Amino acid sequence: MSTKNKLNTIFDSDLRHLMVVSYFVLGNNAVTNRYIERRYQFPVQAWSTLFSIVMFPGIRAKEITHLFPRPQNTISRAISLLATRGLIRHQTSTTDGREKRLFATPAGEELLDEIRAISVQRQDELFSPLTDAERETFFTLARKIANGPKLLESDAMPSDVATGKERNTA
Amino acid sequence: MSTKNKLNTIFDSDLRHLMVVSYFVLGNNAVTNRYIERRYQFPVQAWSTLFSIVMFPGIRAKEITHLFPRPQNTISRAISLLATRGLIRHQTSTTDGREKRLFATPAGEELLDEIRAISVQRQDELFSPLTDAERETFFTLARKIANGPKLLESDAMPSDVATGKERNTA
DNA sequence: GCTAGAAAGATCCATTTGGATCAATCTTTC
DNA sequence: GAAAGATTGATCCAAATGGATCTTTCTAGC
16 A cells, blocks of 8 residues: 555545644645745744734734744744844833833844745645635635634643543552 | 734735644644643654554554654654554564564554544544534645645745855855 | 665754743732 | 732753664665
Protein backbone atom coordinates (compact mmCIF):
# COMPACT_ATOMS: atom_id res chain seq x y z
CA MET A 1 0.00 0.00 0.00
CA SER A 2 1.52 3.29 -1.11
CA THR A 3 1.84 6.36 1.06
CA LYS A 4 -0.76 8.07 -1.10
CA ASN A 5 -3.21 5.26 -0.44
CA LYS A 6 -2.45 5.39 3.26
CA LEU A 7 -3.27 9.08 3.29
CA ASN A 8 -6.54 8.35 1.53
CA THR A 9 -7.33 5.68 4.11
CA ILE A 10 -6.75 8.20 6.89
CA PHE A 11 -8.98 10.69 5.06
CA ASP A 12 -11.72 8.06 5.00
CA SER A 13 -11.50 7.32 8.73
CA ASP A 14 -13.69 8.59 11.55
CA LEU A 15 -11.11 11.29 12.28
CA ARG A 16 -10.99 12.55 8.71
CA HIS A 17 -12.15 16.09 9.41
CA LEU A 18 -9.44 16.67 11.97
CA MET A 19 -6.79 14.77 10.03
CA VAL A 20 -7.16 16.56 6.74
CA VAL A 21 -6.88 19.98 8.33
CA SER A 22 -3.93 18.92 10.48
CA TYR A 23 -2.23 17.52 7.46
CA PHE A 24 -2.43 20.54 5.25
CA VAL A 25 -1.64 22.98 8.04
CA LEU A 26 1.35 20.96 9.29
CA GLY A 27 2.61 20.76 5.73
CA ASN A 28 2.08 24.45 5.09
CA ASN A 29 3.69 25.42 8.39
CA ALA A 30 6.79 23.43 7.58
CA VAL A 31 7.18 25.38 4.32
CA THR A 32 6.31 28.77 5.80
CA ASN A 33 8.33 28.50 9.00
CA ARG A 34 11.45 27.31 7.22
CA TYR A 35 11.20 30.13 4.72
CA ILE A 36 10.63 32.91 7.25
CA GLU A 37 13.39 31.66 9.52
CA ARG A 38 15.91 31.26 6.73
CA ARG A 39 15.12 34.40 4.83
CA TYR A 40 14.53 36.80 7.73
CA GLN A 41 16.40 35.18 10.59
CA PHE A 42 13.49 35.25 12.97
CA PRO A 43 10.75 32.86 14.05
CA VAL A 44 7.38 32.96 12.35
CA GLN A 45 5.71 34.44 15.42
CA ALA A 46 7.85 37.56 14.96
CA TRP A 47 6.12 38.07 11.64
CA SER A 48 2.70 37.44 13.20
CA THR A 49 3.56 39.97 15.89
CA LEU A 50 4.75 42.58 13.40
CA PHE A 51 1.60 42.00 11.36
CA SER A 52 -0.56 42.64 14.45
CA ILE A 53 1.33 45.82 15.30
CA VAL A 54 1.10 47.27 11.81
CA MET A 55 -2.59 46.43 11.56
CA PHE A 56 -3.36 47.78 15.02
CA PRO A 57 -0.94 50.52 16.09
CA GLY A 58 -0.78 50.78 19.87
CA ILE A 59 -1.79 47.16 20.44
CA ARG A 60 -0.57 45.46 23.63
CA ALA A 61 1.33 42.18 23.84
CA LYS A 62 -1.51 40.44 25.65
CA GLU A 63 -3.90 41.09 22.82
CA ILE A 64 -1.55 39.59 20.27
CA THR A 65 -1.73 36.29 22.13
CA HIS A 66 -5.46 36.31 21.39
CA LEU A 67 -5.04 37.07 17.70
CA PHE A 68 -2.35 34.41 17.30
CA PRO A 69 -2.93 31.78 19.98
CA ARG A 70 0.64 31.37 21.26
CA PRO A 71 2.03 31.42 24.79
CA GLN A 72 2.57 34.84 26.32
CA ASN A 73 6.33 34.52 26.66
CA THR A 74 6.64 33.59 23.00
CA ILE A 75 5.08 36.91 22.00
CA SER A 76 7.11 38.74 24.61
CA ARG A 77 10.31 37.41 23.09
CA ALA A 78 9.18 38.21 19.56
CA ILE A 79 8.53 41.79 20.65
CA SER A 80 11.96 42.25 22.15
CA LEU A 81 13.55 40.78 19.02
CA LEU A 82 11.61 43.15 16.76
CA ALA A 83 12.56 46.07 19.01
CA THR A 84 16.24 45.09 18.90
CA ARG A 85 16.07 45.08 15.11
CA GLY A 86 14.53 48.55 15.10
CA LEU A 87 11.30 47.31 13.51
CA ILE A 88 8.99 48.39 16.32
CA ARG A 89 9.09 50.70 19.32
CA HIS A 90 7.09 50.56 22.55
CA GLN A 91 5.85 53.27 24.81
CA THR A 92 4.39 52.79 28.24
CA SER A 93 0.70 53.61 28.38
CA THR A 94 -0.11 56.93 30.06
CA THR A 95 -3.17 55.46 31.71
CA ASP A 96 -1.69 52.15 32.88
CA GLY A 97 1.98 51.79 33.74
CA ARG A 98 1.93 48.04 33.15
CA GLU A 99 0.86 48.28 29.54
CA LYS A 100 3.29 48.85 26.72
CA ARG A 101 1.75 50.19 23.56
CA LEU A 102 3.45 48.88 20.45
CA PHE A 103 4.08 50.75 17.19
CA ALA A 104 5.91 49.84 14.01
CA THR A 105 8.80 51.96 12.77
CA PRO A 106 9.01 52.88 9.06
CA ALA A 107 11.54 50.04 8.66
CA GLY A 108 9.05 47.70 10.29
CA GLU A 109 6.23 48.74 8.00
CA GLU A 110 8.44 48.31 4.98
CA LEU A 111 9.52 44.83 6.04
CA LEU A 112 5.95 43.85 6.73
CA ASP A 113 4.88 44.92 3.25
CA GLU A 114 7.53 42.69 1.77
CA ILE A 115 6.62 39.61 3.82
CA ARG A 116 2.94 40.26 3.35
CA ALA A 117 3.26 40.30 -0.44
CA ILE A 118 5.06 36.96 -0.36
CA SER A 119 2.43 35.55 1.99
CA VAL A 120 -0.34 36.56 -0.38
CA GLN A 121 1.49 34.67 -3.13
CA ARG A 122 1.82 31.68 -0.82
CA GLN A 123 -1.87 31.87 -0.03
CA ASP A 124 -2.76 31.84 -3.71
CA GLU A 125 -0.51 28.87 -4.25
CA LEU A 126 -1.90 26.92 -1.32
CA PHE A 127 -5.51 27.52 -2.31
CA SER A 128 -4.88 27.09 -6.02
CA PRO A 129 -6.72 23.72 -6.12
CA LEU A 130 -9.94 25.63 -5.35
CA THR A 131 -11.96 27.90 -7.61
CA ASP A 132 -12.70 31.41 -6.37
CA ALA A 133 -16.19 30.36 -5.34
CA GLU A 134 -14.84 27.35 -3.49
CA ARG A 135 -12.29 29.51 -1.68
CA GLU A 136 -15.04 31.75 -0.38
CA THR A 137 -17.12 28.77 0.73
CA PHE A 138 -14.12 27.30 2.49
CA PHE A 139 -13.36 30.62 4.13
CA THR A 140 -16.92 31.10 5.34
CA LEU A 141 -17.00 27.66 6.91
CA ALA A 142 -13.53 28.03 8.43
CA ARG A 143 -14.59 31.30 9.96
CA LYS A 144 -17.57 29.65 11.58
CA ILE A 145 -15.26 27.09 13.13
CA ALA A 146 -12.88 29.83 14.28
CA ASN A 147 -15.75 31.61 16.00
CA GLY A 148 -16.95 28.47 17.74
CA PRO A 149 -17.14 28.63 21.55
CA LYS A 150 -15.29 25.35 22.01
CA LEU A 151 -12.19 26.28 20.06
CA LEU A 152 -10.09 27.29 23.07
CA GLU A 153 -12.15 25.67 25.83
CA SER A 154 -12.79 21.99 25.39
CA ASP A 155 -15.04 19.59 27.24
CA ALA A 156 -13.54 16.56 25.49
CA MET A 157 -9.99 17.65 26.29
CA PRO A 158 -10.24 19.83 29.39
CA SER A 159 -7.19 21.86 30.37
CA ASP A 160 -7.48 20.78 33.99
CA VAL A 161 -7.39 17.04 33.32
CA ALA A 162 -5.58 15.01 35.96
CA THR A 163 -2.14 14.01 34.74
CA GLY A 164 -1.31 10.39 34.03
CA LYS A 165 0.94 10.40 37.06
CA GLU A 166 -1.75 11.70 39.38
CA ARG A 167 -4.24 9.17 38.05
CA ASN A 168 -1.87 6.36 38.81
CA THR A 169 -1.52 7.38 42.45
CA ALA A 170 -5.24 8.03 42.92
CA MET B 1 -11.34 48.34 19.32
CA SER B 2 -11.98 45.03 21.02
CA THR B 3 -9.98 41.89 20.40
CA LYS B 4 -13.02 40.38 18.71
CA ASN B 5 -13.18 43.29 16.30
CA LYS B 6 -9.46 43.02 15.63
CA LEU B 7 -9.93 39.37 14.71
CA ASN B 8 -12.72 40.32 12.36
CA THR B 9 -10.51 42.94 10.75
CA ILE B 10 -7.84 40.31 10.17
CA PHE B 11 -10.46 38.01 8.70
CA ASP B 12 -11.42 40.78 6.28
CA SER B 13 -7.84 41.38 5.11
CA ASP B 14 -6.09 40.13 2.00
CA LEU B 15 -4.59 37.28 4.01
CA ARG B 16 -7.91 36.14 5.41
CA HIS B 17 -7.86 32.63 3.93
CA LEU B 18 -4.52 31.83 5.49
CA MET B 19 -5.24 33.66 8.73
CA VAL B 20 -8.52 32.01 9.55
CA VAL B 21 -7.10 28.52 9.11
CA SER B 22 -3.96 29.36 11.07
CA TYR B 23 -6.08 30.78 13.82
CA PHE B 24 -8.33 27.83 14.35
CA VAL B 25 -5.57 25.27 13.97
CA LEU B 26 -3.21 27.09 16.34
CA GLY B 27 -6.04 27.35 18.83
CA ASN B 28 -7.00 23.72 18.47
CA ASN B 29 -3.40 22.56 18.71
CA ALA B 30 -2.90 24.43 21.94
CA VAL B 31 -5.88 22.59 23.45
CA THR B 32 -4.99 19.19 22.00
CA ASN B 33 -1.25 19.27 22.70
CA ARG B 34 -1.70 20.38 26.29
CA TYR B 35 -4.24 17.63 26.88
CA ILE B 36 -2.24 14.81 25.34
CA GLU B 37 0.94 15.85 27.11
CA ARG B 38 -0.69 16.22 30.47
CA ARG B 39 -2.91 13.18 30.35
CA TYR B 40 -0.55 10.72 28.66
CA GLN B 41 2.88 12.15 29.38
CA PHE B 42 4.00 12.13 25.79
CA PRO B 43 4.12 14.62 22.92
CA VAL B 44 1.27 14.75 20.44
CA GLN B 45 3.44 13.23 17.69
CA ALA B 46 3.63 10.03 19.74
CA TRP B 47 -0.11 9.73 19.35
CA SER B 48 0.11 10.46 15.63
CA THR B 49 2.78 7.80 15.35
CA LEU B 50 0.78 5.23 17.30
CA PHE B 51 -2.23 6.03 15.15
CA SER B 52 -0.22 5.38 11.99
CA ILE B 53 1.11 2.09 13.31
CA VAL B 54 -2.29 0.78 14.36
CA MET B 55 -3.84 1.82 11.05
CA PHE B 56 -1.01 0.36 9.00
CA PRO B 57 0.73 -2.52 10.76
CA GLY B 58 4.28 -2.95 9.49
CA ILE B 59 4.62 0.71 8.46
CA ARG B 60 8.12 2.22 8.45
CA ALA B 61 9.20 5.40 10.24
CA LYS B 62 9.91 7.20 6.98
CA GLU B 63 6.36 6.78 5.79
CA ILE B 64 4.98 8.26 8.98
CA THR B 65 6.81 11.50 8.22
CA HIS B 66 4.74 11.69 5.03
CA LEU B 67 1.44 11.05 6.78
CA PHE B 68 2.20 13.58 9.51
CA PRO B 69 4.63 16.13 8.06
CA ARG B 70 7.15 16.31 10.91
CA PRO B 71 10.94 16.08 10.89
CA GLN B 72 12.39 12.59 10.71
CA ASN B 73 14.11 12.70 14.09
CA THR B 74 10.87 13.76 15.75
CA ILE B 75 9.18 10.57 14.58
CA SER B 76 12.27 8.54 15.43
CA ARG B 77 12.11 9.75 19.03
CA ALA B 78 8.37 9.13 19.24
CA ILE B 79 8.95 5.56 18.12
CA SER B 80 11.59 4.87 20.73
CA LEU B 81 9.36 6.38 23.41
CA LEU B 82 6.42 4.21 22.38
CA ALA B 83 8.69 1.16 22.33
CA THR B 84 10.01 1.94 25.82
CA ARG B 85 6.42 2.12 27.08
CA GLY B 86 5.65 -1.26 25.55
CA LEU B 87 3.05 0.18 23.19
CA ILE B 88 4.74 -0.88 19.97
CA ARG B 89 7.44 -3.30 18.84
CA HIS B 90 9.68 -3.20 15.80
CA GLN B 91 11.15 -5.94 13.72
CA THR B 92 13.82 -5.55 11.10
CA SER B 93 12.53 -6.21 7.60
CA THR B 94 13.55 -9.54 6.14
CA THR B 95 14.07 -7.98 2.72
CA ASP B 96 15.89 -4.78 3.76
CA GLY B 97 18.06 -4.65 6.85
CA ARG B 98 17.73 -0.88 7.13
CA GLU B 99 13.97 -0.92 7.47
CA LYS B 100 12.23 -1.46 10.79
CA ARG B 101 8.67 -2.62 10.47
CA LEU B 102 6.49 -1.27 13.27
CA PHE B 103 3.61 -3.05 15.00
CA ALA B 104 1.38 -2.11 17.92
CA THR B 105 1.21 -4.32 21.00
CA PRO B 106 -2.21 -5.12 22.53
CA ALA B 107 -1.49 -2.40 25.12
CA GLY B 108 -0.79 0.02 22.28
CA GLU B 109 -4.02 -0.81 20.49
CA GLU B 110 -5.97 -0.38 23.66
CA LEU B 111 -4.41 3.00 24.38
CA LEU B 112 -5.03 4.13 20.83
CA ASP B 113 -8.72 3.23 21.10
CA GLU B 114 -8.98 5.39 24.17
CA ILE B 115 -7.28 8.44 22.67
CA ARG B 116 -9.10 7.99 19.43
CA ALA B 117 -12.50 8.05 21.12
CA ILE B 118 -11.58 11.30 22.87
CA SER B 119 -10.29 12.74 19.61
CA VAL B 120 -13.58 11.96 17.88
CA GLN B 121 -15.35 13.85 20.65
CA ARG B 122 -12.95 16.73 20.20
CA GLN B 123 -13.57 16.69 16.48
CA ASP B 124 -17.33 16.90 17.02
CA GLU B 125 -16.85 19.76 19.41
CA LEU B 126 -14.55 21.68 17.08
CA PHE B 127 -16.83 21.28 14.08
CA SER B 128 -20.03 21.81 16.05
CA PRO B 129 -20.64 25.24 14.47
CA LEU B 130 -21.20 23.46 11.14
CA THR B 131 -24.16 21.39 10.03
CA ASP B 132 -23.45 17.87 8.77
CA ALA B 133 -23.71 19.05 5.18
CA GLU B 134 -21.35 21.94 5.84
CA ARG B 135 -18.86 19.60 7.46
CA GLU B 136 -18.77 17.45 4.37
CA THR B 137 -18.36 20.48 2.11
CA PHE B 138 -15.54 21.75 4.31
CA PHE B 139 -13.90 18.35 4.30
CA THR B 140 -14.12 17.99 0.53
CA LEU B 141 -12.52 21.39 -0.02
CA ALA B 142 -9.84 20.81 2.63
CA ARG B 143 -8.98 17.54 0.97
CA LYS B 144 -8.49 19.28 -2.35
CA ILE B 145 -6.07 21.67 -0.69
CA ALA B 146 -4.26 18.78 1.01
CA ASN B 147 -3.83 17.09 -2.35
CA GLY B 148 -2.47 20.22 -4.00
CA PRO B 149 0.96 19.95 -5.61
CA LYS B 150 2.24 23.13 -3.95
CA LEU B 151 1.52 22.08 -0.38
CA LEU B 152 5.03 20.89 0.39
CA GLU B 153 6.91 22.53 -2.48
CA SER B 154 6.44 26.24 -2.78
CA ASP B 155 7.44 28.71 -5.49
CA ALA B 156 6.52 31.71 -3.35
CA MET B 157 8.51 30.41 -0.39
CA PRO B 158 11.18 28.15 -1.84
CA SER B 159 13.13 25.95 0.56
CA ASP B 160 16.43 26.94 -1.03
CA VAL B 161 16.02 30.68 -0.57
CA ALA B 162 19.24 32.52 0.19
CA THR B 163 19.43 33.37 3.87
CA GLY B 164 19.25 36.97 5.04
CA LYS B 165 22.90 36.75 5.98
CA GLU B 166 23.96 35.49 2.56
CA ARG B 167 21.93 38.20 0.81
CA ASN B 168 23.65 40.90 2.85
CA THR B 169 27.08 39.73 1.79
CA ALA B 170 26.08 39.28 -1.87
C1' DG C 1 32.56 -8.47 -6.47
C1' DC C 2 34.26 -3.77 -5.47
C1' DT C 3 33.49 0.94 -5.01
C1' DA C 4 30.54 5.21 -4.89
C1' DG C 5 26.45 6.89 -3.93
C1' DA C 6 21.84 6.67 -1.88
C1' DA C 7 18.58 5.59 1.73
C1' DA C 8 16.75 4.36 6.59
C1' DG C 9 16.93 5.48 11.05
C1' DA C 10 19.66 6.98 15.42
C1' DT C 11 22.10 10.40 17.61
C1' DC C 12 24.39 15.05 18.48
C1' DC C 13 24.05 19.60 19.95
C1' DA C 14 23.07 24.48 19.75
C1' DT C 15 18.81 26.80 19.91
C1' DT C 16 13.97 27.27 21.04
C1' DT C 17 10.09 26.31 23.72
C1' DG C 18 6.58 27.10 27.18
C1' DG C 19 5.12 26.42 32.04
C1' DA C 20 6.23 28.63 36.11
C1' DT C 21 7.73 32.43 38.60
C1' DC C 22 8.83 37.25 39.38
C1' DA C 23 8.54 42.37 39.60
C1' DA C 24 5.80 46.27 38.77
C1' DT C 25 1.42 48.32 38.59
C1' DC C 26 -3.43 48.65 39.06
C1' DT C 27 -8.04 47.54 41.42
C1' DT C 28 -11.01 46.35 45.11
C1' DT C 29 -12.54 46.14 49.68
C1' DC C 30 -12.97 47.53 54.07
C1' DG D 1 -5.35 54.61 52.62
C1' DA D 2 -3.52 49.88 53.59
C1' DA D 3 -3.68 45.18 52.36
C1' DA D 4 -5.05 41.42 49.29
C1' DG D 5 -5.74 40.08 44.88
C1' DA D 6 -5.49 40.61 39.90
C1' DT D 7 -3.11 41.84 35.63
C1' DT D 8 0.80 43.00 32.45
C1' DG D 9 4.96 41.76 30.61
C1' DA D 10 9.92 39.89 31.55
C1' DT D 11 12.72 36.24 32.90
C1' DC D 12 14.17 31.46 34.46
C1' DC D 13 15.18 26.90 33.41
C1' DA D 14 14.38 22.05 32.42
C1' DA D 15 12.87 19.83 28.40
C1' DA D 16 11.86 19.61 23.48
C1' DT D 17 13.13 20.78 18.83
C1' DG D 18 15.09 20.13 14.31
C1' DG D 19 19.06 20.63 11.16
C1' DA D 20 23.13 18.20 10.56
C1' DT D 21 25.78 14.24 10.94
C1' DC D 22 26.75 9.37 11.66
C1' DT D 23 26.12 4.30 11.12
C1' DT D 24 24.37 0.61 8.75
C1' DT D 25 22.55 -1.41 4.78
C1' DC D 26 21.22 -1.52 0.06
C1' DT D 27 21.85 -0.36 -5.05
C1' DA D 28 24.14 0.87 -9.41
C1' DG D 29 27.87 0.93 -12.44
C1' DC D 30 31.93 -0.98 -13.95
